[in-house]
Amino acid sequence: MLLLIFGLALWVLAHLFKRLAPEARENLGNAGKGVVAVVVLAGLAAMIFGYRAAPYVAVWTPPSFTYHINNLLMLGAVFLYGMSATTGRLRGAMRHPQLTAVIVWAVAHLLVNGDLASLILFGGLLLWAVAEIVMINRSSTWDRPAPGPAKKDVVLVVITIVMYGVITGIHAWLGVWPFPS
Structure with missing residues (x-):
């Protein structure tokens, strides 16, 4: 279950990053899009594998x-x-x-x-x-x-x-x- 919860947390934080910390997101510039995309994909993978492995x-x-x-x-x-x-x-x-x-x-x-x-x-x-x-x-x-x-x-x-x-x-x-x- 921990992997599932971790993946969900990554997904949520990556998607809300722009709204919760707009200045930090803006400071990342265009590179921030790539960082957010990687975190979203990591969260998605963790959710999928965590869900499939959950008891x-x-x-x-x-x-x-x-x-x-x-x-x-x-x-x-x-x-x-x-x-x-x-x-x-x-x-x-x-x-x-x-x-x-x-x-x-x-x-x-x-x-x-x-x-x-x-x-x-x-x-x-x-x-x-x-x-x-x-x-x-x-x-x-x-x-x-x-x-x-x-x-x-x-x-x-x-x-x-x-x-x-x-x-x-x-x-x-x-x-x-x-x-x-």
Whole structure:
């Protein structure tokens, strides 16, 4: 569990560094982007390996119907994440599509994982995403971008479906079948 917690701490601190210590981040200049990226990747690796190595400690047993809710939420999370890159009509529909996607992803995973390591990982990332949104909203204003052509949103839907299939395939490859009967 320590590796998982360490990875989560690295992830959170690296992402919040710019907001918690803006002068220190600014003093690093362009090199700071590389440092932050390395810390984020180290945190991600530690979270993955720490989660996979964590002992199973049951906290609660999710009901079977939550798997269907999880799958719908995950489709929405993939779509929301993609909204941050769209240049279609949906561009600017929400201020924080990536962080909102992380929140939806975390809630979806908390619905179907009742063990301690999952509560730490998904709950921790959920709390981080909410805190990040609050900090960003307090520190800056937002100029909503103008919407683009609707055909770009159709591309987003197609990419969402393809990515959802890829993510499902990765889960199956790792031994986690997301569609239990």
